[in-house]
Every structure is written in C-alpha cells, then in structure tokens.
Amino acid sequence: MATFIGQLIGFAVIVFVAWKYAVPPIRKLMADRQEAIRTELAEYAEAEKKVAEADAEHAKALEEAKAEAKQVIEEARQDAEKIAEQLRAQADVELERIKVQGAQHVQLLRQQLIRELRQSLGTESVRRAGELVRDYVADPAEQSATVDRFLGELDAMAPSNAVVEDAVTAKLRSASRESLTKVVERFDEVVADLDADGLTGLADDLASVAKLLGDQTVLARHLAEHAGDPAPKVRLLETLLSGKVGEPALEILKTAVSQRWSTASDLTHAVQHFARLALLVRAERDDQIEDVEDQLFRFGRILDSQPRLITLLSDYTAPLGGRIGLLNNVLRRRANRHTADLLRQTIELLRGERADDAVRELAELAVSRRGEVVAHIGAAADLSDAQSDRLTELLTRIYGHPVSVQLQVNPALMGGLTIAVGDEVIDGSLASKLAAAETHLPD
Numbered sequence: 001m002a003t004f005i006g007q008l009i010g011f012a013v014i015v016f017v018a019w020k021y022a023v024p025p026i027r028k029l030m031a032d033r034q035e036a037i038r039t040e041l042a043e044y045a046e047a048e049k050k051v052a053e054a055d056a057e058h059a060k061a062l063e064e065a066k067a068e069a070k071q072v073i074e075e076a077r078q079d080a081e082k083i084a085e086q087l088r089a090q091a092d093v094e095l096e097r098i099k100v101q102g103a104q105h106v107q108l109l110r111q112q113l114i115r116e117l118r119q120s121l122g123t124e125s126v127r128r129a130g131e132l133v134r135d136y137v138a139d140p141a142e143q144s145a146t147v148d149r150f151l152g153e154l155d156a157m158a159p160s161n162a163v164v165e166d167a168v169t170a171k172l173r174s175a176s177r178e179s180l181t182k183v184v185e186r187f188d189e190v191v192a193d194l195d196a197d198g199l200t201g202l203a204d205d206l207a208s209v210a211k212l213l214g215d216q217t218v219l220a221r222h223l224a225e226h227a228g229d230p231a232p233k234v235r236l237l238e239t240l241l242s243g244k245v246g247e248p249a250l251e252i253l254k255t256a257v258s259q260r261w262s263t264a265s266d267l268t269h270a271v272q273h274f275a276r277l278a279l280l281v282r283a284e285r286d287d288q289i290e291d292v293e294d295q296l297f298r299f300g301r302i303l304d305s306q307p308r309l310i311t312l313l314s315d316y317t318a319p320l321g322g323r324i325g326l327l328n329n330v331l332r333r334r335a336n337r338h339t340a341d342l343l344r345q346t347i348e349l350l351r352g353e354r355a356d357d358a359v360r361e362l363a364e365l366a367v368s369r370r371g372e373v374v375a376h377i378g379a380a381a382d383l384s385d386a387q388s389d390r391l392t393e394l395l396t397r398i399y400g401h402p403v404s405v406q407l408q409v410n411p412a413l414m415g416g417l418t419i420a421v422g423d424e425v426i427d428g429s430l431a432s433k434l435a436a437a438e439t440h441l442p443d
Contacts, residue, residue: 134414137380137414137415137430140381142415143380143381143414143415144381144384144387146414146415146416146430147379147383147387147415147416147417148387149416150416150417150428151387151390151391151394151417153428154391154394154398154419154426154428155394172262172266172269172270173262173263173266174262175260175261175262176260176261176262176263176266176267176270178259178260179256179259179260179261179266179270180270180273182255182259183252183255183256183259183270183274186251186252186255187252187274187277190202190248190251190252191248191278191281194248196282196285196286198246198248199278199279199281199282199285200278200279200282200341201246201248201249202246202248202249202252202275202278203275203276203278203279203282203341203345204275205245205246205248205249206245206249206252206253206271206272206274206275206278207272207275207345207348207349208245209241209245209249209253209271210268210271210272210275210349211348211349213264213267213268213271214268214349214351217264219240220264220265220267220268221264222236223236223237223257223264223267224257224261224263224264224266224267226260226261230257230258233257233258234254234257234258237250237253237254237257238250238254241253252274253271256270256271256274272349273365275345275349276342276345276346276362276365277365277369279338279341279342279345280292280338280342280365280366280369282338283338283339283342283366284369286338288336288338289366289369289370291336291338291339292336292338292339292342292366293363293366293367293404295334295335295336295339296339296342296343296359296362296363296366297363297406298334299330299331299334299335299339299343299359300356300359300360300363301408302330303355303356303359304356304408309326309330309355310354310355310356312326313326313327313347313350313355314350314353314354314355316350316351316352320347320348323347324344324347324348327343327344327347328340328344331343342362343359343362346358346359346362363406367404370402370404371401371402372401372402372403372404373399373401373402373403373404373421373422374403374404374406374421375391375395375403375404375405375406375419375420375421376406376408376419376420376421377391377405377406377407377408377417377418377419378407378408378410378413378417378418378419378420378429379407379408379409379410379413379417379418380409380410380411380412380413380414380415380416380429380430381409381411382407382409383407388405388407391405391417392405395419395421399421403421412431413429413430413431413432414429414430414431414434415429415430416428416429416430416432416433417429418432
C-alpha cells in the first residue's frame with residue numbers, strides 16, 4: 001500500500017513537473033505550429049490563386065500564340081506561294097537561256113563539223129590534186145609545157161617598178177653610196193695602167209687594210225668621221241700606211257677617207273669592195289670574167305647543199321690557215337686562178353658574215369661589173385635553150401637591165417618556175433600553187 005501511495009505521489013510529482021515545465025513550451029510550440037499551418041494555408045491559397053491566374057494567363061497566351069501561329073502560317077504560305085512563283089519564273093528564264101545556248105551550241109557544233117568536213121575534203125582534194133600533178137609532170141614534155149605556160153604569163157607582165165640594187169650599195173646608206181661612187185671613179189683611174197701583178201698587189205693591200213679597219217674599230221671610226229677638212233685624216237693615213245702598201249692602194253684609200261661615210265662599217269665595207277674589184281678587173285682583162293661568174297655561182301650552190309661547210313668557212317674565230325686549206329680542198333681544180341683568189345680573199349675578210357651570203361654577194365658583184373642583174377631561177381628540171389633564151393629576154397624587158405640567169409634545179413617544184421631578182425620574188429611553181437591552195441582552203 002505504501003508502495004502504491006509512493007508511486008502515486010511520484011506520478012503526481014511528475015505530472016506537476018510536466019505541467020509546470022513541459023506543457024507551456026508544448027502549448028507554445030503547438031500554437032506556433034498552428035500559426036505556421038495557417039500561414040502556409042494562406043500562402044497555399046495565395047499560390048492557388050496565382051496558379052489560377054497563371055492558368056488564365058497561359059490560356060490567354062496560348063490563344064494568342066495560336067493566333068500568331070495561324071498568322072505566321074498564313075504569311076509563310078503566302079511567302080511560299082511568292083517564292084514558288086519566282087522560282088517558276090526563274091526556271092522559265094533559265095530554261096529559255098538553256099534552250100538558246102543549246103541552240104547556239106548545236107549551231108557551233110554544226111559549223112565546226114561543216115568546217116572539219118570542208119577542211120578534210122579540201123585537204124584530200126589538194127592531196128589528190130598533188131598526186132595528179134606529179135603524175136602529169138612525170139612526163140618531161142608536160143613538165144616543160146608548165147614552164148612554157150609560165151613564160152607566157154610572164155610575157156604579159158608590165159615592166160617591173162622594182163629598183164634592183166647591187167649587193168654592195170644595198171648595204172650602204174645614202175651618204176655612203178655617194179661616197180662609194182666617187183671612190184669608184186678614182187679606183188677606175190688608178191687601175192687603168194696596172195697590169196695583172198699590180199692588180200694582185202692592189203687587192204692584197206686593200207684586203208690588209210680592210211682587216212686592219214675591222215680589228216681597229218677606233219681607227220675606222222676616226223677615218224670615217226665627217227670633217228670639213230679631210231687633210232688631217234689623209235696625213236694620218238699616210239703616216240700609218242706609207243711604205244706598207246703600194247701607191248695605188250694609198251691613192252684609193254686617201255680618196256676614201258676624204259669622203260663622208262654614214263658609219264665606220266660602211267668605210268670598211270667599201271675597202272673590202274675595192275679589194276674584190278681589183279681581182280675582178282684582173283679577171284676582166286684576162287677575158288675570164290664570165291667563167292669567174294659561173295664558177296662563183298657553182299660554188300654558191302655547193303655551199304647551199306652543205307650547211308656544215310658553210311659553218312666551218314664562216315667561223316672567223318678558227319685559224320685562217322685551216323679555213324683556207326678547207327676551201328682549197330673543196331675547190332681542187334674546179335676553179336681558175338681568179339675565182340680561187342676571190343674566194344680566198346672573201347673567206348679571209350669574213351667578220352661574222354655567213355660564207356654563203358658573202359659568196360653570193362661576190363657573184364652578183366661579178367655580174368654587175370658587166371651592167372647586168374642576177375636572176376635566180378628555180379625549176380623542176382633543166383630548161384631548154386629556147387626556154388632559157390626566152391626567159392632571159394623576158395626578164396631583160398621586165399627589169400630594164402641585161403639579166404644573168406642562174407638556174408637551180410629543184411624537183412620539189414614539180415613544174416613552172418620561181419624567179420628572184422633582188423628583193424622581188426615571182427613564184428610560179430606548181431608546188432607553191434598547191435601549197436597556196438591548201439593554205440586558202442575555205443573554213
């Protein structure tokens with residue numbers, strides 16, 4: 001019993017203590033919690049209100065978005081229709097352009113095909129014509145007839161207006177040409193009384209002076225300069241050459257340096273010219289000038305057929321003895337003394353010129369000494385005497401000068417003739433006519 005009372009008192013104490021000290025905080029805590037719940041409920045109500053408003057705004061925005069989307073879709077549809085219309089228009093334009101270009105391309109291809117067909121047919125026609133012509137001129141009589149027909153055409157030509165200059169004056173300017181004429185007059189006076197040995201010595205002296213002027217360009221330039229008083233140049237010449245060259249050469253040289261020359265090279269060229277003239281005069285007095293002329297042209301044709309020989313003889317940097325030895329081996333007994341001396345002198349005086357050009361110039365100089373001009377004739381075969389005589393007569397009438405005909409046979413010409421007089425060329429060969437036909441085929 002006592003225990004029960006003790007436990008009851010203990011329980012009452014615990015209840016008192018709990019009521020005194022535990023209940024108030026719990027009450028306060030519960031009140032705070034209730035207040036928090038009321039606040040949360042108020043906030044929830046406010047949030048629910050805002051959610052409702054947000055739903056309303058969302059619904060409104062959704063409606064607006066739907067309206068805008070509908071408008072955008074409509075605008076896009078309209079834009080798509082415009083773009084499609086523009087693309088159709090551009091496609092039509094592009095299609096038309098492609099059609100035009102295609103038509104043009106087809107036309108070009110057609111023209112090209114026609115051109116190729118014409119070219120092919122033309123080429124084949126020319127080739128076939130060439131075969132027919134070759135078969136035709138294979139008969140010597142028919143080939144000779146082509147020459148006769150060309151001579152008939154040549155007979156109808158009016159006198160030529162071409163001025164045929166000799167090889168010497170063609171290289172000189174006007175002032176030098178006048179000076180050369182004056183020196184020629186003095187040359188003729190000096191050589192009038194010279195015999196063969198005197199002419200040989202004169203040629204050697206002038207050739208030596210020409211080499212000196214070629215090597216000493218300053219001296220050549222001083223002697224060629226125009227001066228009011230030529231006496232100082234004459235005295236200089238006498239000082240340099242007296243006792244070293246003969247009196248005839250000195251007289252010609254004094255006359256030369258007293259003249260006006262366009263360039264120093266013109267003076268040097270003139271001295272070379274008179275060295276050659278001395279040997280030509282020697283040949284004239286020995287009545288061998290025609291043989292010399294013929295032999296020079298023959299040697300020129302040998303050079304034309306041997307380019308390597310031209311190169312060797314033209315190389316003035318090579319020893320002169322070797323080049324002269326080569327010349328002598330080529331000549332052997334094919335040339336007389338006058339021709340051989342002229343050719344040796346020509347090779348000796350080369351200073352960069354081609355040997356074949358120098359020999360051709362020398363041959364034409366020999367012809368011009370007789371008042372003639374040279375006509376270089378190309379033919380497929382040798383001419384008959386009657387044809388050669390007629391050709392010479394026709395060219396003499398056309399150019400107003402006696403003509404020396406130099407014939408070169410070239411079977412590639414097939415028929416007809418080619419004629420070169422100075423700078424004027426008359427090409428009446430069958431080969432050139434076929435070449436011209438091929439060149440002028442229609443496009």
